[in-house]
Amino acid sequence: MNLDQDTQRSEPFIGMHKTELDTPALLIDLDKFEANIQTMAAYFSTVNAMLRPHMKTHKTPIIAHKQIASGAIGVTCAKLGEAEAAIHAGIRDVLIANQIVGKQKIARLINLARHSEIMVAVDSAQNVQAISEAASAKGAHVRMLVEVNIGMDRCGVEPGKPALELANVIHQSANVSFEGLMGYEGHTVSRPDRVERNAAARAAMQLLLDTKDHLEKHDVAVPIMSGGGTGTFNITGSIPEMTEVQAGSYVFMDSTYRNVEGVGEHFNCSLSVLATVVSCPSPDRIIVDTGLKVLAKEFGIPQPVGVTGVEMTGLSEEHGKMQVSDENVSFNPGDKLEILPSHCCTTVNLHDRYYGIRNGIVESVWEIAARGKAQ
Numbered sequence: 001m002n003l004d005q006d007t008q009r010s011e012p013f014i015g016m017h018k019t020e021l022d023t024p025a026l027l028i029d030l031d032k033f034e035a036n037i038q039t040m041a042a043y044f045s046t047v048n049a050m051l052r053p054h055m056k057t058h059k060t061p062i063i064a065h066k067q068i069a070s071g072a073i074g075v076t077c078a079k080l081g082e083a084e085a086a087i088h089a090g091i092r093d094v095l096i097a098n099q100i101v102g103k104q105k106i107a108r109l110i111n112l113a114r115h116s117e118i119m120v121a122v123d124s125a126q127n128v129q130a131i132s133e134a135a136s137a138k139g140a141h142v143r144m145l146v147e148v149n150i151g152m153d154r155c156g157v158e159p160g161k162p163a164l165e166l167a168n169v170i171h172q173s174a175n176v177s178f179e180g181l182m183g184y185e186g187h188t189v190s191r192p193d194r195v196e197r198n199a200a201a202r203a204a205m206q207l208l209l210d211t212k213d214h215l216e217k218h219d220v221a222v223p224i225m226s227g228g229g230t231g232t233f234n235i236t237g238s239i240p241e242m243t244e245v246q247a248g249s250y251v252f253m254d255s256t257y258r259n260v261e262g263v264g265e266h267f268n269c270s271l272s273v274l275a276t277v278v279s280c281p282s283p284d285r286i287i288v289d290t291g292l293k294v295l296a297k298e299f300g301i302p303q304p305v306g307v308t309g310v311e312m313t314g315l316s317e318e319h320g321k322m323q324v325s326d327e328n329v330s331f332n333p334g335d336k337l338e339i340l341p342s343h344c345c346t347t348v349n350l351h352d353r354y355y356g357i358r359n360g361i362v363e364s365v366w367e368i369a370a371r372g373k374a375q
């Protein structure tokens with residue numbers, strides 16, 4: 001999208017009160033969102049690790065630029081489509097923290113490598129070889145992190161010797177370079193109890209630290225150590241050997257992370273979905289226009305904010321069903337409510353744009369450039 005189209009799309013909304021917006025609409029409370037960026041930046045100014053925020057949360061270059069302007073070293077992406085959005089918007093230091101597999105995707109990766117310092121996670125010699133051959137054919141260079149399975153049992157080679165072997169394969173392959181290790185302790189990040197989360201995350205990260213030691217004992221330098229998420233920003237972030245942390249959700253937070261002790265109290269819930277009451281079939285039941293197509297519910301049913309006596313009890317494709325438990329609370333069709341997502345990342349992916357709100361007024365409209373870019 002060019003700038004003119006962008007301006008044309010935003011202009012009618014700027015200056016409106018948020019309650020005048022048509023719904024469903026995805027809102028950012030700009031004061032809270034900016035405070036989240038500053039809080040995280042302030043933390044990372046006190047430790048050795050740097051912040052490499054995960055773009056899978058917001059999928060939007062202007063937000064990535066704000067994070068970088070506050071000290072982040074670049075971005076983490078989950079998908080090539082996110083990396084393309086970031087690099088086309090002028091961001092050079094991009095990590096794709098997933099395996100890029102298959103001819104078409106590797107071709108896109110190589111194209112991006114010509115215009116950026118892209119890094120990619122790898123966990124097989126076959127994948128390293130395929131990327132190396134494609135990069136050599138195009139005279140490009142791709143940087144690599146060996147992903148280590150540190151207990152999440154998702155991707156990654158096992159700690160220790162397998163990681164060393166893969167690092168050596170990279171060293172022996174043309175047009176690719178071994179930059180370091182990545183380990184994501186995703187099985188620990190949302191444990192609400194602080195002590196339990198701290199112990200689990202440190203145990204996981206120890207596997208990555210031991211792997212680093214193992215490589216160094218075999219004369220393989222490990223300049224980059226990447227991992228961490230919002231739930232472990234100040235656990236993994238405080239480990240001196242870690243060079244970067246991939247936290248994403250902290251910009252928006254959600255009702256799940258809000259309940260994570262030691263995290264929820266540092267950041268504000270800045271994202272909400274504006275809903276309209278479309279039907280009031282009985283005094284104790286109202287229906288809103290925010291269903292599954294605009295609100296994710298895999299982490300629980302999202303709930304309204306700023307009102308009491310009303311609870312969302314179910315979502316179908318286009319409808320949210322709410323139970324009104326306080327007889328002093330009543331609604332009429334056309335009333336507006338804000339819903340707090342229970343999972344910000346998957347909710348954002350359901351929307352085309354954000355409406356940035358300050359003091360109740362629409363200040364900015366940002367297209368979600370990588371929304372739906374699952375490839």
Ligand SMILES: Cc1ncc(COP(=O)(O)O)c(C=O)c1O
Binds near residue numbers: 057097186250
């Ligand atoms: C590889 C990786 N790094 C970091 C994160 C952290 O994200 P968040 O801060 O949103 O928990 C995730 C979350 O899915 C991830 O998959």
